[in-house]
Amino acid sequence: MTVINLREMNIDQTGTIVSVGASGELGRRVRDMGLIPGKQIRIQGRAPLNDPVSLRIMGFTLTLRNNEADYIKVEV
Amino acid sequence: MSTSIALAGNPNSGKTTLFNALTGARQHVGNYPGVTVEKKQGFCKTDSGEFDVVDLPGTYSLSAYSLEEVVARDYIVNEKPSMIVNIVDASNLERNLYLSVQFLEMGIPVTIALNMMDVAQKRGIEIDIEKLSILLGVPVVPTVARTGKGKKELLDTIVLRKDLNPEPVHISYGSDIDMALDQMVDIIRSSGFLTQKYRSRWIALKYLENDQQILDLGKNENPRIARELESIAKKLTSHLDVTLNAHPEGIIADHRYGFINSILKQNVITFYQDENRLQLSDNIDKIVTNRFLGPILMVAVIMGLYQFTFTYSELPVGWFENFFSRVSGMADNALADGLLKSLIISGIIDGVGGVLGFVPLIMFMFLGISFLEDTGYLARMSFMLDRVFRMFGLHGSSVMAFIVSGGIAGGCAVPGVMATRTLKSPKERLATILTVPFMNCGAKLPVYALLVAAFFAENEAQVMLLITMISWLGALLVAWLLRSTVIRGASTPFVMELPPYRLPTLKGLLIHTWERTWQYIKKAGTVILGISILLWAMMTFPGLDDQALKIFDTKRNAVTASVSENVLNEIRYADTDNLSEQASSVKERLTNLDMEEAQANLKNSIAGRIGLALEGITQFAGFDWRTNISLVGGFAAKEVVVSTLGTAYSLGEVDPEETQSLSERLKTAEGWGPLTAFSLIIFTIFYAPCFVAVVCIAKETGSWKWAVFSVVFNTTLAFGLSVIFYQVGSLILT
Numbered sequence: 001m002t003v004i005n006l007r008e009m010n011i012d013q014t015g016t017i018v019s020v021g022a023s024g025e026l027g028r029r030v031r032d033m034g035l036i037p038g039k040q041i042r043i044q045g046r047a048p049l050n051d052p053v054s055l056r057i058m059g060f061t062l063t064l065r066n067n068e069a070d071y072i073k074v075e076v
Numbered sequence: 077m078s079t080s081i082a083l084a085g086n087p088n089s090g091k092t093t094l095f096n097a098l099t100g101a102r103q104h105v106g107n108y109p110g111v112t113v114e115k116k117q118g119f120c121k122t123d124s125g126e127f128d129v130v131d132l133p134g135t136y137s138l139s140a141y142s143l144e145e146v147v148a149r150d151y152i153v154n155e156k157p158s159m160i161v162n163i164v165d166a167s168n169l170e171r172n173l174y175l176s177v178q179f180l181e182m183g184i185p186v187t188i189a190l191n192m193m194d195v196a197q198k199r200g201i202e203i204d205i206e207k208l209s210i211l212l213g214v215p216v217v218p219t220v221a222r223t224g225k226g227k228k229e230l231l232d233t234i235v236l237r238k239d240l241n242p243e244p245v246h247i248s249y250g251s252d253i254d255m256a257l258d259q260m261v262d263i264i265r266s267s268g269f270l271t272q273k274y275r276s277r278w279i280a281l282k283y284l285e286n287d288q289q290i291l292d293l294g295k296n297e298n299p300r301i302a303r304e305l306e307s308i309a310k311k312l313t314s315h316l317d318v319t320l321n322a323h324p325e326g327i328i329a330d331h332r333y334g335f336i337n338s339i340l341k342q343n344v345i346t347f348y349q350d351e352n353r354l355q356l357s358d359n360i361d362k363i364v365t366n367r368f369l370g371p372i373l374m375v376a377v378i379m380g381l382y383q384f385t386f387t388y389s390e391l392p393v394g395w396f397e398n399f400f401s402r403v404s405g406m407a408d409n410a411l412a413d414g415l416l417k418s419l420i421i422s423g424i425i426d427g428v429g430g431v432l433g434f435v436p437l438i439m440f441m442f443l444g445i446s447f448l449e450d451t452g453y454l455a456r457m458s459f460m461l462d463r464v465f466r467m468f469g470l471h472g473s474s475v476m477a478f479i480v481s482g483g484i485a486g487g488c489a490v491p492g493v494m495a496t497r498t499l500k501s502p503k504e505r506l507a508t509i510l511t512v513p514f515m516n517c518g519a520k521l522p523v524y525a526l527l528v529a530a531f532f533a534e535n536e537a538q539v540m541l542l543i544t545m546i547s548w549l550g551a552l553l554v555a556w557l558l559r560s561t562v563i564r565g566a567s568t569p570f571v572m573e574l575p576p577y578r579l580p581t582l583k584g585l586l587i588h589t590w591e592r593t594w595q596y597i598k599k600a601g602t603v604i605l606g607i608s609i610l611l612w613a614m615m616t617f618p619g620l621d622d623q624a625l626k627i628f629d630t631k632r633n634a635v636t637a638s639v640s641e642n643v644l645n646e647i648r649y650a651d652t653d654n655l656s657e658q659a660s661s662v663k664e665r666l667t668n669l670d671m672e673e674a675q676a677n678l679k680n681s682i683a684g685r686i687g688l689a690l691e692g693i694t695q696f697a698g699f700d701w702r703t704n705i706s707l708v709g710g711f712a713a714k715e716v717v718v719s720t721l722g723t724a725y726s727l728g729e730v731d732p733e734e735t736q737s738l739s740e741r742l743k744t745a746e747g748w749g750p751l752t753a754f755s756l757i758i759f760t761i762f763y764a765p766c767f768v769a770v771v772c773i774a775k776e777t778g779s780w781k782w783a784v785f786s787v788v789f790n791t792t793l794a795f796g797l798s799v800i801f802y803q804v805g806s807l808i809l810t
């Protein structure tokens with residue numbers, strides 16, 4: 001088990017969120033959508049220019065920019 | 077007495093569908109005071125009773141970060157509806173309950189409408205509704221808003237439980253936070269701090285969450301208590317930072333989700349399939365957001381929307397035009413020549429026609445965009461384009477507004493500005509609104525066509541392409557400039573849901589389209605009519621003085637005196653096509669005199685005087701007073717540039733569709749050449765939007781400040797660019 005940055009995850013890879021470093025508005029939005037430690041996520045796909053990324057969490061699809069994904073550490 | 081209810085819930089939870097199911101056509105849309113968030117109200121009368129329904133903006137949470145959340149929260153607190161109906165998407169229960177829990181913490185009357193039960197069932201999700209209701213302590217009613225199933229049960233439950241304020245739910249946030257909360261609650265209770273409106277524990281929580289709105293309210297209410305509470309919050313924040321490397325906000329969110337999880341784990345929800353499998357939607361996404369197919373498909377969809385909006389609306393637009401030209405014709409016949417006639421035809425009928433002429437465009441545009449939005453495709457478009465638009469401080473969703481405004485030449489900035497409503501990020505939205513008028517709308521095309529035909533006839537296609545490229549590049553660069561200066565600020569996070577693909581309901585689409593269109597007619601219409609009359613006055617008054625009029629009369633008399641009575645009668649009564657040689661030459665001379673008079677009149681009007689006065693400055697861009705007047709006229713609608721230029725060159729009002737005579741005239745006119753022409757093209761791309769668009773900018777930004785800004789800034793920018801182009805061009809060419 002290794003902890004990596006969400007940005008580094010591959011498509012279809014699953015993992016569990018370890019920490020969310022974002023604060024302020026970004027932090028709030030990220031948490032409101034359920035990106036909190038302990039949640040399982042799966043990378044769903046990437047936009048044609050590789051950014052943003054879409055991921056599956058709690059049964060729905062969420063998008064994040066790569067520089068926003070940087071705040072999230074995932075155990076894979 | 078009707079019962080007041082407020083619908084609240086996540087975006088895409090079927091909230092608006094339920095609102096439509098409850099109120100049908102008995103609804104109207106306005107704005108919340110002072111903000112641009114839409115307020116939808118409706119009325120519902122059934123056997124269960126009568127209800128006043130408000131559809132609150134969709135939110136994921138109740139923090140004070142977004143305008144929507146503040147509006148929803150304020151409405152609940154200030155208006156105290158008898159019941160909050162919290163629409164919860166059953167197929168997405170866990171995240172939807174995050175908002176529900178925050179309602180429960182407020183201690184307000186809540187009924188949960190567990191919506192999309194059919195979707196949940198199909199996805200193999202089973203929910204123990206009774207148990208969920210007991211554990212949450214509020215009624216839960218299963219519904220399918222699309223079909224109206226569960227509507228009656230929901231309303232009956234509301235009647236039964238209305239105005240009963242339940243005890244707020246207490247979630248334990250761990251010992252550190254709980255201790256701080258208790259301490260703060262004691263202070264709040266004993267001093268009655270903000271407690272007329274809010275529950276004490278909720279206030280304390282907001283202090284820990286660093287909620288700016290409540291912090292400000294607190295400072296106003298009692299600065300001493302506010303400081304005390306803030307210091308407790310600060311102490312806790314630094315304590316948690318040291319011990320757990322975490323912020324209270326984060327821990328509170330964790331525990332809210334923990335609370336939800338603890339409920340769901342008690343066999344409330346059972347998955348008969350993998351929770352994360354959304355087969356159909358995922359398969360569509362594999363194609364639609366595919367690296368290669370995705371962009372191709374997107375171009376096709378954009379072209380399709382464009383075609384739909386501007387081609388299919390041609391027919392109704394034509395009806396409107398015919399109708400208004402017929403009314404004009406009737407007025408022309410019925411009224412004697414003079415100011416009143418001119419006011420009615422050029423001021424009022426053209427003004428009303430101008431307002432209503434946009435209606436079919438707006439309807440078709442909203443129908444198309446609502447369809448894309450409701451299916452879920454619009455979210456995918458933003459997803460794919462975000463990387464590009466973000467570079468300029470815009471948002472992926474900005475693309476729609478640009479396209480509709482004329483990103484593909486021939487659009488219209490009026491529906492374009494309105495198309496930004498799908499954008500939820502305030503700064504990006506403002507930057508989009510302010511830059512879409514640079515696109516090449518259908519009304520600018522006759523201006524380009526005239527100039528290109530006169531001066532660039534050999535390279536028509538290339539020059540048109542160049543114009544399109546300049547406007548796109550200009551719009552994006554200006555957006556970037558604005559976002560780094562007047563609308564500076566970090567980009568709104570792209571934490572966005574990609575909702576599963578859904579087939580929209582026809583009823584929903586039609587209601588949505590009609591609401592928007594009606595809003596345009598009602599709000600923009602009156603202002604537009606007023607400005608239209610004002611512009612007419614500027615181009616008409618003060619008119620020629622008696623002496624000047626006498627000179628034209630004398631000239632006319634000189635012409636008519638030289639010919640026999642027979643010829644004059646022939647001119648008056650015979651068919652224009654069958655005139656004798658002598659009669660037609662006399663008629664031509666008379667018409668020329670009329671045109672000269674119109675030119676003199678225009679030159680002497682307020683607009684003309686402005687044009688003359690500005691000549692001293694505008695000569696640096698290559699424009700003489702004639703061009704200046706026509707540009708003033710272009711503020712009414714860009715194609716007016718062409719007809720006014722016609723009048724200014726004594727050619728009468730030139731039909732923007734048939735500009736050959738004018739373009740021949742310009743070729744030989746003094747001061748004109750390719751350089752002047754292109755300088756004017758640049759100016760036309762960038763200068764003030766037509767006033768219909770300006771009014772829409774004011775309505776959509778909620779402030780006339782931005783409307784004025786767009787007029788002043790765009791014109792200054794346009795002038796600057798034209799001058800640079802003309803001066804540099806002159807240097808190179810000489």
